[in-house]
Amino acid sequence: MSTTSLRRRPAVKSKDQAFTFGRRWVAALLTPQAISASTLLVVIVGFTLSAPLWGINPDALDLDSMSQPPSSEHWFGTDGLGRDYFIRVLYGGRVSLAVGLLATLTGTGIGVVVGLAAGFSSPWIDGLLMRIVDFFNSLPWLLMVMVVSLLLKPGIGTIVICVGGFSWMSVARLVRAETLSIRERTYVRYAVYIGQSRARTALWHVLPDALPTILVAASSSVSGAMMSEATLSFLGRGIQPPQASWGQLLQIAQGSLQQLPHLAIIPGALIMATIYCLNVLTNVTRQAMEAGQ
Amino acid sequence: MPAGREGNPPSQWSACGMRWGIQGRTMLGYIGRRLAVAVPLLLLISFVVFAIMHQLPYDVIDSFSRPDMDREALEALRERYGLNDPFLVQYGRWLWGVLHGDFGYSLVSRHSIADDLLTKIPHSISLVLPAYLIALVLAIGLGLLAGANRGRPTDTVIDTSNALLISMPPFWFALLVMYFFGHTLRLFPIIGMHSVGRTDFTDFALHLFMPCLVLTVAFYPDLSRYVRSSTIAQLGEDYVMVQRAFGANKREIFLSHVSRHVLLPIITQLGLALPMLVTGALITETIFAWPGVGKYFADAVNTFDYPVVMAVLLLSAALVIIGNLLADISYRLADPRVRLKGGVS
Amino acid sequence: MNTVQSPGAELGDTARPDNILELAGLSVDIVPRRGPGTSILRNVDVVVPRGQTLGVVGESGSGKTMTLRAILSLLPHSAQRVWERCVIDGVPYSLGVKWPVAMVFQDPMTALDPLRKIGFHLTEVIGRFQPDTKHRAKSAIAALEEVGIDDPERRFRQYPHELSGGMRQRVMIAMALLARPKLLVADEPTTALDVTVQAQILDLVRHVKNTEGLSVILVTHDLGVVAEMCDQVVVMCAGRVVEAGTVDEVFYDARHPYTVGLLDAIPGRSDGVAFGSVSERVGAEWLSDDAVYSQVSETHRYLVPSEQVGS
Secondary structure, three states: HHHEEEHHHOHHHHHHHHHHHHHHHHHHOOOOOHHHHHHHHHHHHHHHHHHHHHHOOOOOOOOOHHHOOOOOOOOEEOOOOOEEHHHHHHHHHHHHHHOOOOOOOOHHHHHHHHHHHHHOOOOOHHHHHHHHHHHHHHHHHHHEEEEEEEEOOHHHHHHHHHHHHOOOHHOOOOOOHHHHHHOOOHHHHHHHOOOOOHHHHHHHHHHHHHHHHHHHHHHHHHHHHHHHHHHHHHOOOOOOOOOOOHHHHHHHHHOOOOOOOHHHHHHHHHHHHHHHHHHHHHHHHHHHHHHOO | OOOOOOOOOOOOOHHHHHHOOOOOOHHHHHHHHHHHHHHHHHHHHHHHHHHHHHHOOOOOOHHHHHOOOHHHHHHHHHHHHOOOOOOOHHHHHHHHHHHOOOOOOOOOOOEHHHHHHHHHHHHHHHHHHHHHHHHHHHHHHHHHHHHHHHOOOHHHHHHHHHHHHHHOOOOHHHHHHHHHHHHHOOOOOOOOOOOOOOOOOHHHHHHHHHHHHHHHHHHHHHHHHHHHHHHHHHHHHHHHHHEEEEEOHHHHHHHHHHHHHHHHHHHHHHHOOHHHHHHHHHHHHHHHOOOOOOHHHHHHHHHHOHHHHHHHHHHHHHHHHHHHHHHHHHHHHOOHHHHHHOOOO | OOEEEOOHHHOOOOOOEEEEEEEEEEEEEEOOOOOOOOEEEEEEEEEEEEEEEEEEEEEOOOOHHHHHHHOOOOOOOEEEOOOEEEEEEEEEEEOOOOOOOEEEOHHHHHOOOOOOOHHHHHHHHHHHHHHOOOOOHHHHHHHHOOOOOOOOHHHHOOOOHHHHHHHHHHHHHHHHOOOOOOOEEEOOOOOOOOHHHHHHHHHHHHHHHHHOEEEEEEEEEEEOHHHHHOEEEEEOOOHHHHHHHHHHHHHHHOHHHHHHHHOOHHHHHHHOOOOOOOOOOOHHHHHHHOEEEEEEEOOOOOEOOOOHOOO
C-alpha cells in the first residue's frame, strides 16, 4: 500500500470509536433526568435568543414607572431607571451565554493545543509546557483576572480572554494524559513509523480518539465560564452597563435589594438553573464516555 | 483554576514537585529545593503583575482626580510618587522595599501596607476559618453518609443538594441571605464587622453570622462531593470485600478502614486551602463590607492603587506555593506507603 | 448404560454427615436497576467431603469466583442468589449465622488495607473470632510464625507494602486461620504470585490443611495444581458445572468435551492445537439449558445434551 493513500485516510478505528460513543451518548441523553435538563436549557436559551422578537427596547428609560415590581405590563417589573426588566434579563442572558460559550471555546482550544503538543512531542517540550501550566495554576485566579481586566477595555472580548486564558490548564492536563495513552496505540505508532508527520498524526489519529474526553472537559468548562463571567461582572470588572449580563444585573440589584428583591432573585435563579442543567448534561456525557472504557 | 466560586474545588495533588526536578532523600533538602524554586516563581509573578499595572493608561492619580483639579498639582503629585519614572526603576524600587520587609504605602490612604495587612489578615481569617471548618466537618459527615448509602434516598438527597449548591452563584446566595435575614427578618446587621462603638463579642458574632453562612455554603458542596466520590471509590476496593468476608459489619469497615482512606487526601486539601484564608472571601467581604484582605484588594484594584495590589498578590501567590508545599509534606508524612520509602521518590 | 438424573437428586433429602459442604441448585443472576439481567451461575452443585480438597477449575468468566462469593455472601448488591440447599458442617444457611468458613483472596496486593499495619489486620480478626484472647499481639505473632514468616515481631509492626507478595499471601492465610474455620476457601491464591513462590504457598496450604484438619476448596485455572493438591474436582464453564468427580476420574476418564479440551490444553499434551478459547470449540448443545447430568459412578457425573438421554 502506498504511503500517500495512508496519509489521506484517517485510521478507521478512530471513526468507529467516535461512532459508538455518539450512540452511547444519545442513549444516555434519553433518560428522564437528561431530558428534563435539556428541555429546561432549551427553554432558557430559546427565550434569550428570542430577545429581539419581543419588540421592547432594553435601554428605553421610562421615568414614570421606575422601580416597579412585576406586573402584567412588565412581567419582571422595571429597574431603577424604568427599563423593562424582562427584556433586560433576556438580553443579559444572551450575553452571559455567549461569553460562556466563547470563553469555553478559547480555553478548550488553548488547552487542546497545549495538551496535544505536550503529550505528543519530545519530553523537553512536554516539560516546558507543563511548567507553564504549573505557573498558571499557582496564580491566584480571581486576583489575577481582576488585574488583567484593568488592562483591557471592559467588554465581552476582555472577559472571554480573561476567563478563557485562565481556564485552559485543566483541559491541557486532561488532553495531555489522554494523548500519552493514545500515542501508545498500535495504529498511532504505525503512522509515526511510516513517516507521517507528527502534526498530521496528532490531528487525524490522536485528536478524534481524545474527542470524548475533550467534550466532557468542554461541557464542564461552559458552566464554569458562565460562573466566572457572572462573578467578574458582579465585581464590576466584567460586562459594563448599560450592556447587561446576568452577573451585571445582580451587581446593580445590590443597591435596591431591600425594595426590589426581584431584581436580584431573577437573574441569579437563571444563572443557577442554566449551570445546573449544563452540569447534568456534562455528567451524562462523562458517564457515556466512561461506559466505553 | 476555579470558576469564580469562592474557594478552590479540591484538586488532585499534582506531581508539580516531581516535575521541577526534585531528587534526594532528606525531607529538609526537599523543602529547601521547593522553596528555592518558589523564589523565581514569585519574582516572575510580581514582575508580570507590575508590568500589567504599569501598562495601564490610568494611574492612581486619575482615580481620584476630577476635571477641575489643577493639572500642575496633579503632575507634581505624580512626580512625588515616582509615577513618571521608568518601569524598571519603579519595579526595582518596589522590589528593594519588599526585600527589606517594606511593602510600601497605599497611594490612596497613605497608610503603611504592612500595617494595613496586619490588621486585615486576622479579619479575613476570623471569617474564613470558621466557615471552612464547619463546611469541612459537614462535608466529611454527609459525604461519608452518602457514600455508604449509595443509590438509596439518603444519598440521592445529599448528592442532588450538592449538585444544586454547586450551581448556585455564591454572591447571589449572599444577596438572598442579606435580604431574608437582614432586611426582612432584621435579625442581623448587614454591613461590616462591628457596629459603631461596640467591640464586644456578641456584636461581632451577629455581624459574622451572615457572611460566614454564605462562605460555608460556598465551601461545602465541592468538599462534600469529593468525600462522597472518594468513599464510593474506596467501597469498591478489594480490601473492603475482604473485610466483609471476615465478618466486619458496615460500621466497622467505615470507622476502621474506609474513613482513613477518605481523610488522608483531605489533609492535603487543607494545605491547598491555605491561600483561601486570606483571599478566599473576596466576594463575600465586598458584599458585606467586611474589612478583610479581599475587600482591601478589590478596592485597590478599582482605584489603581498598585502597591496594595502588588502586595496582596505577592502574599497570595506566596501562600499558594507554601500551601502546596504543606499539602505535599503532610501527604508524605501521613501516607505510610510514601513515607517509608525514604520520604522522596 | 448411563443413568440420567436431574441435578441435585443424588444428594438425597438429608445431608451426609461426612460432607463439610453441601450446596445444591445454586443460581445467581445479576439484575441491574435498568436493563435485562444476566445469568451468572446456573444450577451449580458443590459437595466437599470432610477433610478433602476440592478443586474448582475453569477459564476466566466461568463462574468459579462467583460460586465462592455466593457461598460467603459476598455478591454485589445487584445479584440475586437462589439455592435449593446450602449446608455447612451440618448447619443449614440462615441470615446472621457465622459459618466456620474463611477465604483467602486472589490478589494479596490489594486485599490488605494499605493504611493499616499487619498486626492490626491480625488482631482485628482475633478480636472478632476469638474475643477472649488475652494477648492478641502474641497470638498474632504466633500465627505469623505458623505460616512460615520469619522475624514475625518485625513484620507485625510493618505495613503491607513492605512485604513481598508471597509474604502477604501468607499473612492472608494466617488471617484465615485465626478465624478458626473448618472450611478454607482459596480463590486462585497463587495466580498473582511468582512461579517460585507459588509452590511455597501451595505447600503451606497443604500443611495447614493437615495440621488443622481443614477441608479446602481451591479455585484455580491451573490443572497442574489440581492434580497435585486436590482430591475432588469440579469443572465449570459458562456458569455451569459441566463435570464433577474425583481427580482420577475426571483426569483419566474425562467425558464432557470441555473437560477434554481443557486437559488437551495443558502444554505438552496437545500437539500444538491449543490456541483459542477452549469453550469456543465446544458445541453449544453441551452447554445448553436443557442439558442434564449423566451419572458415571457414584462420584463422577457430567453434563449431557438432552438428545442423548435414554440411549
